[in-house]
Amino acid sequence: MAELVYRPVIGLARTMFKVWDLKIDCRGSENIPRSGGAVLVSNHISYLDFIFDGLAALPQKRLVRFMAKESVFRHRISGPLMRGMKHIPVDRKQGEAAYAHALDSLRSGEIIGVFPEATISESFTLKSFKSGAARLAQEAGVPLVPMAVWGTQRLWTKGHPRNFKRSHTPVTIRVGEAMEASREQYAGAIT
Numbered sequence: 001m002a003e004l005v006y007r008p009v010i011g012l013a014r015t016m017f018k019v020w021d022l023k024i025d026c027r028g029s030e031n032i033p034r035s036g037g038a039v040l041v042s043n044h045i046s047y048l049d050f051i052f053d054g055l056a057a058l059p060q061k062r063l064v065r066f067m068a069k070e071s072v073f074r075h076r077i078s079g080p081l082m083r084g085m086k087h088i089p090v091d092r093k094q095g096e097a098a099y100a101h102a103l104d105s106l107r108s109g110e111i112i113g114v115f116p117e118a119t120i121s122e123s124f125t126l127k128s129f130k131s132g133a134a135r136l137a138q139e140a141g142v143p144l145v146p147m148a149v150w151g152t153q154r155l156w157t158k159g160h161p162r163n164f165k166r167s168h169t170p171v172t173i174r175v176g177e178a179m180e181a182s183r184e185q186y187a188g189a190i191t
Helices: 006-019 049-060 078-084 096-107 132-140
Strands: 023-027 038-042 064-069 088-090 111-114 144-150 170-175
Touching (some): 006 078, 038 132, 049 144, 049 170, 096 132, 132 144
Parallel strands (some): 023 170
């Protein structure tokens, strides 16, 4: 399948990382499956987290389809890019369509990126998780892949001005081992 938008956006992002002189430390990419579906779950501290989380999948030659709030898809610049990269719009009041879209994508072997906090954490600590990521993994029969990102909040986050100057900002990305979202293990968390 041709990726007419995603691959050029990756190239642009990598160029911007060099311009900003970011110090990116990414470890654990080998934990992302080389084939088949998976739900990548990450903390959320910046508007740019999806770019860095997606970067971690590239060594495995995988592209991540992120679930993102629907308003991002209506923006005149980000909207065409998000649609072109086949990310999944989420209407927070009626999430059934996004859930079904993500489930179909997982079953067809895609990696779906989810921020289970459902919003940026302004305190930079983990908020309560929504159950959708675990439910998707259970229903599709795919693993959950935990991730953590740190440093992106220094570039662009909620309530603070953007900082796209050459800043030498360290960005840390860690990918944990894939885990099964078994019904027994998560029965209390899934409603």
